[in-house]
Amino acid sequence: MTNTPIRMGLIGTGRIGQVHAANIAASPDATLAWVADPMIEGARAVAAQFGGTATAVAHDLVASGEVDAVLIASPTPTHVDLIAASVDAGLPVLCEKPIDLDIARVDALAPKVRDSGVPVAIGFNRRFDPAFASVRARVAAGEIGRLEQLTIISRDPAAPPADYVGVSGGIFRDMTIHDFDMARFFLPEIVEVHATGGALFDAGVQAHGDFDSAVTTLRAASGAQVTIINSRHSAIGYDQRLEAFGAGGMLQVANAPTSLVSLSTASVVEARAPYQAFFLQRYAEAYALELSAFVRLARGEKSESSTFADGRAALVLADAARQSADEGRSISVDLG
Amino acid sequence: MTNTPIRMGLIGTGRIGQVHAANIAASPDATLAWVADPMIEGARAVAAQFGGTATAVAHDLVASGEVDAVLIASPTPTHVDLIAASVDAGLPVLCEKPIDLDIARVDALAPKVRDSGVPVAIGFNRRFDPAFASVRARVAAGEIGRLEQLTIISRDPAAPPADYVGVSGGIFRDMTIHDFDMARFFLPEIVEVHATGGALFDAGVQAHGDFDSAVTTLRAASGAQVTIINSRHSAIGYDQRLEAFGAGGMLQVANAPTSLVSLSTASVVEARAPYQAFFLQRYAEAYALELSAFVRLARGEKSESSTFADGRAALVLADAARQSADEGRSISVDLG
Amino acid sequence: MTNTPIRMGLIGTGRIGQVHAANIAASPDATLAWVADPMIEGARAVAAQFGGTATAVAHDLVASGEVDAVLIASPTPTHVDLIAASVDAGLPVLCEKPIDLDIARVDALAPKVRDSGVPVAIGFNRRFDPAFASVRARVAAGEIGRLEQLTIISRDPAAPPADYVGVSGGIFRDMTIHDFDMARFFLPEIVEVHATGGALFDAGVQAHGDFDSAVTTLRAASGAQVTIINSRHSAIGYDQRLEAFGAGGMLQVANAPTSLVSLSTASVVEARAPYQAFFLQRYAEAYALELSAFVRLARGEKSESSTFADGRAALVLADAARQSADEGRSISVDLG
């Protein structure tokens, strides 16, 4: 590979932004050229550790002429404007999910993205998890025959702070959105959504009229059925499982063990340590692979990056799920 | 135990009837006194092997004065009349599920059962499976805290013959009905039902407007969420799993292994033999324990037998599921 | 099968004798005709439950003319005389292991057995365990290529009473003898034995100069290596595992689960219930299959029953193991 590394501009230096910064610095194919955050201390700290010029003004980064691509890891309300600015500057974009909480703003942005021809990827990192990607490839290779039922269990370790819940867009747009994209990773054409939600344990969620527990069922154009089971807490650790059931068999993704050790005593046997703490551990490799795919996309090479349309589709499904839960009926969707 | 064994009258000598006959014969607490089947050869064969007087006329069995209790394993359309006759004769009944495919007929029978004081149990054998019963007991004991989400995966090895599908009452009344009862084993007060079904692979099912694949979600009065995933086929063997997820942890029932042996080679590791063929293997012990519980019920002792009301409730849920799948909306139910 | 059931004479009504009595009674191919035990109450109780004529005198059973075959489950010191008497009477024998604790007595009996042509089987029941038998068949079928290393882990739940230890013949003749036979089930031609033993925890064992913990290595004529790890106690339940390692892979026999349920919490995940209590649970099916094989042997049909020579070979290996542990060197054996 004789390619010059891509100069990345990173916007946002929170938890996810720092993960991306480390991956950019570790990649032979990318360098961290600019780092933007209105909290300039964050930008400076990341730049000091991983390289690049720090700024408080994201648009300076875009206009710098020193970045080849932009990675947007800032708060959701900033995404649409920053995508627009990057696209206007001809800079490929990798934007964290969701594009926005308001589908109208997404749809207003869509023509610009489409017409520009500038690659825009949305950060559905789980597509790059080796286990999920392997199952998808093996399903595609016919190992289990036709896919009939897909089951996704996705539980966070603990509910977010109440103030975050208020701006999160709700469980479907904030958390299930990853599972909607995972469903579409296997079955892109979803045609119907049903969801039921409850606020069983979290006061913050209850206060905001949101749900902490949800079960969503999707129907694909093929007739295949998807079940998504979510909870905002999980005593056993981050619970991330998937089963693809087909006419000829089943492929399963288990939770990631944190130790190879098991204990057997007079009261229990084969007891193991709890699962991982959260997504930073579980999807560490996926984030790095997502970045690699984006580098290929930015270079105009073949890439598995998820697209702006994928980002829109997940939001449509999230909106439909909330509507379904509110109205007690299945909602037809057209992701066309 | 100095009790005299109970004299059982068995009606119906098909596949399930034969299981019950063998269990009655093997029980120290019961004897097979009469066996009825309009196909008299079946009744004679069972009587020859396990004891008792054979008859083609079920009502002769009820009227014989030689049975202490009746076990009804005949086709569904006969259940209501046979329960009524047994109750009229003061004979405790264990009747295979479902009571009937028509809730109106069940409700018409209900007052007689209630007013008679005669014990009537419905054959939801899975309640007696040691694994499911253990999970229920451990949930009740607080091992995982408050129960929030219950997931039941229940897949038959292969779809029934097309002519059976036509009289089965459909997947919800015929197959899911076991899972509805299992849901109520943990969460008796179900208040809402949503279901989605598809005919993905079976021509007989399609021809009858039935489903071969279904996902049902229930909501309990407590807010707890139940997910039931069904398929009429399963290449990997009989797939019968359950997860009880609570605030403090999770209890899981795995599929039953058929061998202790695993194979590891250069291409796969820890590969095991497929799961059991079907319910006769998986629930053999449950059938025997169900009989023991019924003997206790018939004797007026404390018993965990499921009741006529349980049988009715499962049918109400099945009807609601079909209605939900047809109308695309959640259905409220009152099992009161 | 139009065969008349074989009339069995059972000698010895202790724990194992009762298992055999129940299996004989449950078999369509055998009936319990006579039962002998010097403690006549035991014989009477077994005969009352499972059929047959009770006697205190084993030789009356042999001479009765009413038994077609003899099952010897009496104390080890009686085995040689009872085998001899049965063979003299032309009655096929299934004798519990070991034949005797003294190889000289075994060798003195051998010519009579050999010359008589009367089938004599030794009760190495584990050969009939479905898991072990499956692994042997799959090794023979070439699933893992040439067998190079066989590992047997065999631990009893708790040490026997001190007075039994004194007459047991020591751990190698009493306990490991099953594992020696299992080794020969896979690799009949063992040529070298090394053993090391320790008395780590059991006072009764220490008092008798016996071992409660032992590791034995065997070498087969093929060069294949066998490792046997024994302990007289096991807090986790009866520990019975086996690994066959070959050039192309590995076949493993796991401990038998006692429940399908696992528990996951904030402190452990996938914790299951302890293993089975002891051999009566673990090898229940093996005992029944052993009886079936013996019935075939007694009828002159093809049978997998282990032979008098197998019984002798296991004792030779046990003696060599004790000698090795005492002398600190490997012992060559000729099982010729």
Add this chain to the structure above:
Amino acid sequence: MTNTPIRMGLIGTGRIGQVHAANIAASPDATLAWVADPMIEGARAVAAQFGGTATAVAHDLVASGEVDAVLIASPTPTHVDLIAASVDAGLPVLCEKPIDLDIARVDALAPKVRDSGVPVAIGFNRRFDPAFASVRARVAAGEIGRLEQLTIISRDPAAPPADYVGVSGGIFRDMTIHDFDMARFFLPEIVEVHATGGALFDAGVQAHGDFDSAVTTLRAASGAQVTIINSRHSAIGYDQRLEAFGAGGMLQVANAPTSLVSLSTASVVEARAPYQAFFLQRYAEAYALELSAFVRLARGEKSESSTFADGRAALVLADAARQSADEGRSISVDLG
């Protein structure tokens, strides 16, 4: 941590040397200051990638005055001289195992090491594997009571080239030596060794009078028994397991999965991908932790690094194992 990073001198740039170079470069506590290899291209390549001055002459590195500690990853015959030179220069040493193939040369070096007071660590990296370290800590914490039997299964994926076999010192000094150290990690005072070896499949091994398969049993001063099962090939991938069996239970280390995915079909269920390729994958984390411990040792802080005495002890056990296999008897050892 305000410590200045330690300047490391790396001698040897083969497979293991490169692992150490990468870990040094990645460590916040160390820098790669000098790199030596008589094949100067190797030294230059490593220095170019990870930093430092390249030389073909190891003694120049030691004499440079620019290294604070030395890591010896050169061929075994060079170890003794390089340790001596480093100690003479007052430089702490981390030397790959074994110290030497000849115990006499080790013993000749020992007084210098002891009298110098310079820390010398031997590269038994497996002590730092999180799974093994956890089991040891949990045994020490009493989770399974007194340790009675330790079982180590250690199989390489494939036999080394025949020419390497000729200079390897044989399986016990080359491969089992890691397992001897692991045994001593749990039970430092080994007092007796027995081993049996065979050349079952590898022509190179046979040509050199070496073994490709071995079973070794050790006895500790406490009476505890250790079993080590080795093979030079493993179709299923790198096989690295350990069981610590105690009076109160068992702790097990399983093979590391390479994927979270399992496949179930009509012919197999729960089949997973083969295990890791070899030690570079399996012990990647252990190498990094070993380096951290050595940095602490070099700084005079508390460290778990294995010592020169540990390196000597493992070689004594390897020699005793070979002697035992040759002479067919148990060998007493005094690790003093």
